[in-house]
Amino acid sequence: MRWRNWAGNQRADGIDVRRPRTTGEIATVLHEASVAGRRVRPIGSGHSFSGIGRPEQVQLVLDRHADLVDLTADGLVTVQAGMPLHRLNAVLAREGWALTNLGDIDRQTVAGALSTGTHGTGARFGGLATQVRALQLVTADGAVLDCSATLEPEVFAAARVGLGALGVLATVTLQAEPAFALQMDERPMPLAEVLEDLDEFMTSTDHVEFHWFPHTDMCLAKRNTRVPVLAGLAPLPRRQVLWEDEVLANGAYSALIAAGRAVPALVPPLARFASTALSPRTATDLSHRVFVSTRRFRFREMEQAVPRESVADLLRELARLTAARGWRLPIPTEVRYAAADDVPLSTASGRDTAYVAVHVPARSDPTDYFGTFAALAGEVGGRPHWGKEHDLDAAVLAQRYPRFDEFVAVRDRLDPAGVLGNAYLDRVLGAAARVS
Template sequence: MKIRSSSGQHPWRNWGRSVLAHPQSVEMPADEGEVAEVLTRAKRDGLTVRPVGAGHSFTPIAATDGISLRLDRLAGVRSVDAAAGLVRLGAGTRLYDLRGPLAAHGLALENMGDIETQTVAGAISTGTHGTGNDFTGLAAQVKALRLVLANGDMVDCCETERPELFQAARLGLGALGVLTEVTLRCVPAFLLEADERPEPLAAVLENFDQIMAGADHVEFYWFPHTSTALVKANRRLPATAQPDPLPRWRSVLDDEILSNGVFGLTCGLGTLMPQVIPPVNRLAARLIGNRRFTDSSQEVFTSPRRVRFREMEYAIDREALPQALSEIRNLIKARGWRISFPLEIRVAAADEVWLSTAYRRASAYVAVHRYRRDPFAGYFLAVQEILLAYGGRPHWGKLHTLDAGQFRERYPRFDDVLAVRDEVDPDRLFRNAYLDRVLGR
């Protein structure tokens, strides 16, 4: 089962290259019995364990110097109840591997973020979300979970069976046990009609509510040093509607050459010569956008991301978005920073997931990025300060500096999560430095 035992021989890096860890060993169990064995052995040897998904979190949430547990072999669709829209999956299933099996049953995920590389367990455990006034993040789509707890017990939970464990573990930061199965509520397959166009930023901020209500899934990107927002509005259509996909050359040009290839080159150039960033951003804001197409939901929701970056994202009170973004704009100007990456603005409906950034609050999301070779700390800290003043709650998988005391003030059910953790992992088998900071020891 062990794929390698390293003691520092095989360092682990996350996608954003913001985390480097040296696990004592890496284990790849084939079933939940083997997961339980690893946990028993870890306890015996005085080691900690961290489940890891696709390593797409920017924080060291999955890092460990103990045992790194990869669930890649616990993957795939286990059962489908098409009438109820319930799909039971191995927790290590990659979102891209859901396309075929869901389509075969006429189903789809209700909403998605920008990429499909994550594992189901990793995505729900950090509160991965997309955009849409009436739509929630992925954790709110979870109907049931199966986990192996620190003591080796294999348990099922849902809203009626061990409800506290369910509420905590469906967005549980990998702190409560090892998820082996996730049951997701899916919806009938649908197409998305995408309408992408540049708009003046001032008009977008002035009419923020109207624009976000203009289609089912709306987001916009603002390139610093420009007064243009790239608005992406996706409207849901039934699966029987006529698809009108982008021609292959256009999606290669847009998604590979412009959004990844050229963008990567200009980011690299911007690191060496920051003065080129403002004119390059103005050019990008003019070149990108202005396209309409209709395709399957997963194809439209997600796209490849090959230029590595670091990211911080906060959910804030929805009404505060225009003011907060104006303050960030003034901040960038005042500090003279040259920022190549656009800010991404999204929205989500309120949900009931205890540690969700949208817990009981309709939220707007502000995401800031920096190319991986550019310094990010000063920019992120200053933006964080602005967003905290508007009820900010950081994405659990993206960079931030908050600790347990600050989370307690921002999450009404924070202590309920800690109570579940005390019950199921009293000896902190699943601890690491990040969890010590955000949950306490």
Template sequence: MDIPVIFSNWSGSVRTQPHTFLQPATIAEVQHLVRTARGSVRPVGAGHSFTPVAAGTETMVNLDKLSGIVSVDTDRKRVRFLAGTRLRTVPGLLAPFGLALANQGDVDPQSLAGAVSTSTHGTGLGFTGFAGTVTALSLIDAAGQRRDYSLDENPELLRLITVSVGALGIIVEVEMQCVDAFDLVAEEIGGDFDEILDNWETNARSADHYECFWFPHTGRAQIKRNTRLAPDAAHEVGQRPKWKEFLDEELVGNGAFAAALAVGRAVPASIPYANRIATAALSHNRYRGTNHGVFVSPRRVRFHEMEYAVPLADGPAVVREIRSLIDRRGWRIGFPLELRTTAADDVALSTSTGRESMYIATHVPQFVDPQPIFAEIEPLLRSAGGRPHWGKMHTLARADLAELYPRFDEFCALREQMDPQWRFGSNYLKKLFG
């Protein structure tokens, strides 16, 4: 059934009014709509990308009704999902099998297909992003035919198509390499930012999961270090009380933060002072929880984001250049930079393909125009060979991207072969791959 809709992404940076918005309930319906839809077809998940990567002006397709587990290989711990399954529902689906996703990011509204297709990731040098854990997928091509790919039968082709931002077809099933369920012991502390950067790689290698949030205009940052353990393993650290969780994540992490941003919007000169108060108030938290309960935090304050993956060894120097730029320009930035890491993988268009990476994410509040700031920070990231997250703001086009990915031209050739009429195209995708 057609659903009239104006599509807006989560941050409000993208708005479009497709003439048709469809939510098929079966794979056969996906095949039918591809064969019969007028004009181009763009798949969209949660709308959590900050770019127009999922936006379309003709037909947009959302797979929320294609959700759940298709099959479980308990011996190999591989789980096949319908592609519209949201990350937030995965823990409950896997719990009866004693399994979990190997890693997660800090938000979970995305669909599995969207997270995989945009090279979404968490943090931890022992782990890849979502795309690196894909063992098989199925998509509907421009002719409405189902195509199946797997690590067992055609690994090179699977690795070429896994991150495709919907340019090759509509992904309908994704098989993921899962792991035994695990808990996390979380440690959250404040530290001197220069010391954190000086010891970045050492600290990242010494922890299962390591990340940092730095508020501009301050000399301190918050470190988050997570340690994995079996659910039945004894540990002296217990669960965080519900009241403390509410205090940390809702009252402070969202409520007080939103209030500080509102004051900063009215009085920009107050932002450095507010940031210093925030970092001075950082508490030392240690608590235990389920993996998804620790990885994921509510993000109710909306923002715009640019994130690049740079080679791990170069990351701290790039962050220092960004800090110097902020100081020189006199910008007032109330949102923190987020710093994370991942292992290298062999997925062709993964932002960590072939190298361990530090991810540097810059944010500004939703009410701030990000372009003046991002336009000056981006060259610093690019000069280090940085690769932009496919779902976050950047200005790169095909010629730029071809210099960053060894298999980029091979992907573009495959896209041309599979969809010469740009059935799954848009002006934005033509900029990336045309």
């Protein structure tokens, strides 16, 4: 069979696809592959832009292993790891619960989101991995490990952002919280004003981010404040959402991408026009409805986690180089914050973090742009998102993650033959001990 990821930049042919329904069936697939010396890659929605999910021989798809297992009275929700985030959000909302923080896309599976280090924004809040309280992992030889802070604690610590390298996540238990609403405030702002005191801006309320439009001096600022559901909801009218989000936002980006492909010189003036079309809007709705945005156009992405104090200079230099190099960039650059955590391969491991994400249309060549951005981020110790494009290897990554060797030691213990590896993992972690 053939496989391609969401963006279309990762592909594989001639693969053996397995769709297990139970933990036992996952274990059987892995045991058989281990005995036969075949490599297995688990895959979720295929939303990663890097080669992390690219199969080489056997692909293990968890779309039939995606049910709710349990939801306790204190908000501990256990799901089969193939459940997509949008389904989990709906399940929790029906029962009066919510995840503490979310990214802006909810098409990923729970397993895929955790394995690549998915995060949202909020200076006081960690990524999805910080909400994990237990997990069940099927290792390369078919063994099933129940892991938590007290059961297999070393494996648990690493597997919260495990890259799919330690085993296949079968079930995950997350700590939800009582449902809450977000009071959203979105408005255009001059980039210079945002960068003047960036830390104050990004910590001005609970969840803050901004999107800078390359070729312009404007950005879209998004500030979301947590409020009780009982205080009342005032969501955007359906017609306004259809017009602003579907027609204007997704339509404008699609038009910019199409125009840039046909006549690249049109991108800067059209970007400037699009940035002036922004208007302020406010609303209050359930948290997952505000956190998540709809993306109707295809793109490729690189995201770097950098120290917060480096972001303003990084963006100023990126703006300067965009003009100097003649890049044509129709999709905004996104900036978010997250709190430090204790997960070995989390991009926020051990430090409060800012995330800067850059994008290009799916069918374009990002080599020069992404390479330049990666070099700028690397100068301040940037850590690439595991699911986004980058070309770093284990030698460099070991210098940027203080607990890198700890993770690799767990990988070598659980999968010494590299059954769960692929070319990407061989590069970023180093090949497993018995893989030639």
